[in-house]
Amino acid sequence: MKNTLFWRLCAFIALGTVLLFWALSWLTNHTETSMSYIAPEHQQQLLKYGKQAEDILHREGEAALASWLQALQQKEHTWAAVVRTNITPFAGSTIENQYLERFQMGRSVEWKIHLYFEDNPTMEIPFSDATSHFLIRLPQRMRPGEFLMYAKVILQIALPLILLSILSFVLYQHVMSPLRKLENATKAFSEGKLDVRVAPYLPERNDELARLAATFDHMAERISKLIYNQRQLLADLSHELRTPLTRIDMAVDFVEQNINPKQALERLRYEAATMRNLVEDTLTLAWLNNESPRLNTDDFDLVELLDVICEDARFEYPDRLLTTVLPANAGITQSSQTALGQALENIIRNALRYTPKGSEVKVSLTERGSGYILVVRDQGPGVPQSMLSDIFKPFFRVDKARAADTSLDRTASPSGFGLGLALAHRQIAAVGGSIKALNYFSKKDGNNQSSPQGLEINVELPRSCPSNGSF
Ligand SMILES: Nc1ncnc2c1ncn2[C@@H]1O[C@H](COP(=O)(O)OP(=O)(O)OP(=O)(O)O)[C@@H](O)[C@H]1O
Numbered sequence: 001m002k003n004t005l006f007w008r009l010c011a012f013i014a015l016g017t018v019l020l021f022w023a024l025s026w027l028t029n030h031t032e033t034s035m036s037y038i039a040p041e042h043q044q045q046l047l048k049y050g051k052q053a054e055d056i057l058h059r060e061g062e063a064a065l066a067s068w069l070q071a072l073q074q075k076e077h078t079w080a081a082v083v084r085t086n087i088t089p090f091a092g093s094t095i096e097n098q099y100l101e102r103f104q105m106g107r108s109v110e111w112k113i114h115l116y117f118e119d120n121p122t123m124e125i126p127f128s129d130a131t132s133h134f135l136i137r138l139p140q141r142m143r144p145g146e147f148l149m150y151a152k153v154i155l156q157i158a159l160p161l162i163l164l165s166i167l168s169f170v171l172y173q174h175v176m177s178p179l180r181k182l183e184n185a186t187k188a189f190s191e192g193k194l195d196v197r198v199a200p201y202l203p204e205r206n207d208e209l210a211r212l213a214a215t216f217d218h219m220a221e222r223i224s225k226l227i228y229n230q231r232q233l234l235a236d237l238s239h240e241l242r243t244p245l246t247r248i249d250m251a252v253d254f255v256e257q258n259i260n261p262k263q264a265l266e267r268l269r270y271e272a273a274t275m276r277n278l279v280e281d282t283l284t285l286a287w288l289n290n291e292s293p294r295l296n297t298d299d300f301d302l303v304e305l306l307d308v309i310c311e312d313a314r315f316e317y318p319d320r321l322l323t324t325v326l327p328a329n330a331g332i333t334q335s336s337q338t339a340l341g342q343a344l345e346n347i348i349r350n351a352l353r354y355t356p357k358g359s360e361v362k363v364s365l366t367e368r369g370s371g372y373i374l375v376v377r378d379q380g381p382g383v384p385q386s387m388l389s390d391i392f393k394p395f396f397r398v399d400k401a402r403a404a405d406t407s408l409d410r411t412a413s414p415s416g417f418g419l420g421l422a423l424a425h426r427q428i429a430a431v432g433g434s435i436k437a438l439n440y441f442s443k444k445d446g447n448n449q450s451s452p453q454g455l456e457i458n459v460e461l462p463r464s465c466p467s468n469g470s471f
Pocket residue numbers: 346350351352354378380381382383391396397398399414415416417418419420421422455
């Protein structure tokens with residue numbers, strides 16, 4: 001998969017170029033060779049001249065042949081002659097008959113002509129008795145290779161240009177078609193089509209450009225999720241703000257009409273504080289969602305932190321029993337005491353809130369591997385099995401009716417905005433931990449999920465928060 005495109009381009013260009021050169025050189029040679037032979041009708045014509053010369057010599061004699069030759073030279077604008085073979089070896093040399101038979105003064109009409117020689121070659125047509133030969137310098141009109149120049153221009157310039165253009169076009173298409181898809185997707189995404197993805201359009205590719213498409217899709221997925229979450233958060237926030245705003249309107253009316261003004265002012269203050277908390281919590285959640293930060297500036301003892309939280313909680317819920325099973329100490333480094341404190345406080349308060357009066361909430365901390373496991377178990381109604389992961393979504397409440405409770409006494413009421421666990425989930429993630437919820441069943445119930453004995457929240461925390469990867 002790595003550098004696939006690079007190797008593909010290398011192979012394509014290198015092989016393509018070698019093949020192109022080979023094909024061009026083969027074509028040039030082939031064309032040149034096929035153009036180097038005298039055309040068959042001209043070969044016939046030359047042979048005919050030879051035959052005519054022989055006939056005239058035999059029938060009419062040398063004088064007639066001389067005037068025929070004269071006429072032929074004028075007609076073909078060339079030189080022609082008839083000669084006798086007279087090879088006379090000397091200095092004791094002998095020539096075998098086979099060499100004498102093959103002895104040639106000029107070129108046979110079937111032979112290849114050298115197109116690069118400017119002078120036309122002399123052609124030889126032996127008489128049937130092989131002692132005389134008709135010789136003629138190839139007439140210009142019969143010279144082959146008339147179109148050699150054009151063929152060369154086509155083969156050496158036009159054809160390579162066309163083939164290289166096709167090669168470049170194929171390469172361009174190979175690289176550009178996914179880039180064009182990416183460009184269209186980016187354009188569509190920037191115009192608000194958040195569900196546009198590129199990878200499904202490139203199923204057959206697994207190279208660098210496919211990786212680029214996957215990175216785009218990953219980015220689009222993340223950004224669209226963020227935008228969706230933000231929209232949802234904003235919609236939920238505006239919805240949640242309506243109730244305190246209505247109450248504020250009512251309280252202002254009461255003050256104006258002087259109906260129980262003291263209680264109305266108290267309500268005003270309370271609703272203002274509620275709204276501030278709601279907005280602050282939402283902004284914190286939006287920040288944690290967007291940035292996915294690593295909060296790792298504090299070193300502290302988790303046991304001390306839990307002691308403080310439990311002490312406050314006991315004070316707030318004196319009618320519930322909050323028991324702890326904690327080790328002597330549990331050091332944590334590179335974490336965030338504030339974020340973790342808020343998250344754990346939320347979990348413990350939830351447990352106390354949903355546990356009936358007089359019942360027990362148990363907080364236990366144990367060491368495991370390179371971190372700690374914190375278990376908060378209550379004796380409340382638990383959460384429907386299908387909603388166990390939903391309770392970590394912002395503004396989610398199992399029983400929305402409870403949230404509509406207009407009571408001023410928030411400690412006595414189980415209502416809330418449904419932000420606590422959403423915040424806790426992201427705060428714990430920001431210090432490198434994880435959280436999950438499960439219903440707790442008593443042993444005798446076994447797996448009978450219809451009657452949970454309470455909710456158990458498990459938090460896994462590392463001793464030291466791992467830092468985020470960087471570029
Ligand atoms: N211990 C628990 N037992 C039963 N239900 C719980 C428990 N903890 C949370 N839940 C359910 O999960 C929902 C979300 O909890 P979360 O802490 O996010 O919100 P909240 O407590 O309703 O409001 P907030 O924490 O913003 O004041 C709650 O509304 C409740 O329905």
